[in-house]
Amino acid sequence: GAVVSQHPSWVICKSGTSVKIECRSLDFQATTMFWYRQFPKQSLMLMATSNEGSKATYEQGVEKDKFLINHASLTLSTLTVTSAHPEDSSFYICSARDPMGTTYEQYFGPGTRLTVT
Amino acid sequence: KQEVTQIPAALSVPEGENLVLNCSFTDSAIYNLQWFRQDPGKGLTSLLLIQSSQREQTSGRLNASLDKSSGRSTLYIAASQPGDSATYLCASHSGNTPLVFGKGTRLSVIA
Numbered sequence: 274g275a276v277v278s279q280h281p282s283w284v285i286c287k288s289g290t291s292v293k294i295e296c297r298s299l300d301f302q303a304t305t306m307f308w309y310r311q312f313p314k315q316s317l318m319l320m321a322t323s324n325e326g327s328k329a330t331y332e333q334g335v336e337k338d339k340f341l342i343n344h345a346s347l348t349l350s351t352l353t354v355t356s357a358h359p360e361d362s363s364f365y366i367c368s369a370r371d372p373m374g375t376t377y378e379q380y381f382g383p384g385t386r387l388t389v390t
Numbered sequence: 391k392q393e394v395t396q397i398p399a400a401l402s403v404p405e406g407e408n409l410v411l412n413c414s415f416t417d418s419a420i421y422n423l424q425w426f427r428q429d430p431g432k433g434l435t436s437l438l439l440i441q442s443s444q445r446e447q448t449s450g451r452l453n454a455s456l457d458k459s460s461g462r463s464t465l466y467i468a469a470s471q472p473g474d475s476a477t478y479l480c481a482s483h484s485g486n487t488p489l490v491f492g493k494g495t496r497l498s499v500i501a
Contacts (some may be wrong), residue, residue, distance in 0.1 A: 307488045316479060316493040319433075365435060368489070376441060377421055379489050383433040 275301045277369050279382035286357055286389055294352045296367030303369035307379065311364040323350045326350045330390035331335075356390045392417045396480060396492035403470055404500050411495045412467040413480035420482040423456050423463045424489065428477045437478075438465070470499045 276299040286292050296306055304325050309317040320330045322341050329342035341353040350369075354361055366384040370377060393416045401407050404426055413423070426434040438447045438454040440463070446455040453466040463480060477496045481489040 302484075305486070317481075317489070319488050337408065341434045364431075370497055372487075376439060377483065378424070378436075378439055379483075381426075381434045381436075387430070 274346040275299075275369070275371050275374075277367065277380045277382040279365075279367055279385050281385060282383060283386040284388070286341040286387070288358055288389055289356055291353055291355045292357055294354075294365055294367075294387075296350045296352070296369070296382055298349045298369045298371075298380070301369075301371045301373065303350075304347060304372050305370050306344060306350040307370075308342060308350075308352050309368065311366060311367045311384075317366060320352075325337060354387065357387070359389045362387055362389045391484060392420075392490045394480060394482060394490050396478075396495050398495060399493065402494040402498040402500060405470060405472060405490035407470050407499075408468050409467070409470055409494075409497070410478075411467070411478050411497070413463040413465070413492055415461050415463075415482050417461075417482075417484065418458045418461050419484050420458065421485045423454075423480065423482045425436075425452075425454050425463075425465050426479045426481065428479060428494070430477075436478070446477065467497075470497075471500045472499045475499050 280295045303368045306323040308320045321329045323329045323344040325344045331337045344350040368379045397412045410424040424439045440456040451468040477494040479494045481491040483489045
């Protein structure tokens with residue numbers, strides 16, 4: 274199956290700083306990527322849909338100025354958490370869909386655990 | 391807007407038991423229904439994907455069924471093992487929309 278990577282796998286940062294998370298599709302070109310967030314013992318909640326070459330579409334309640342998404346190439350999307358606060362501590366997972374696939378299956382990265390102190 | 395519900399929220403069974411996890415969804419116009427496994431602190435492992443034209447999919451001791459008309463899917467695990475302990479998530483989408491996840495079922499298989 275298709276492979277999606279994320280970097281870093283975990284990061285600790287101080288309150289007020291910014292953190293960038295990278296999501297890459299390794300063996301296919303992804304015109305669309307998705308960013309999810311998961312708090313402890315809860316399910317995955319979609320944050321935004323990232324489209325290559327255009328602005329991301331954010332879900333209701335997600336601050337677009339705080340969670341900056343850039344999808345500058347067909348294999349890379351980045352999520353930047355700006356001015357991070359402890360409540361932003363969470364597990365962030367990206368996902369990509371292979372446009373050449375016939376099942377619309379989403380492939381998931383391994384996730385990035387962000388801890389803001 | 392699609393809503394996905396999973397019952398039960400948690401389940402504890404003795405080793406060797408067969409078990410069924412339930413998933414229901416509100417919008418029957420789905421394209422795929424997918425089951426995932428998530429170990430604590432880890433990412434998602436895709437278990438089975440059922441396309442809307444299919445009724446079930448099997449992989450080893452796992453069998454997933456789909457009934458679009460009733461908005462239900464089940465994941466059957468045969469002869470459960472302690473290594474099956476994890477959270478099981480179901481998710482669905484309609485065409486090019488993103489996957490919508492249920493809250494998951496936390497399974498514990500006791501040796």
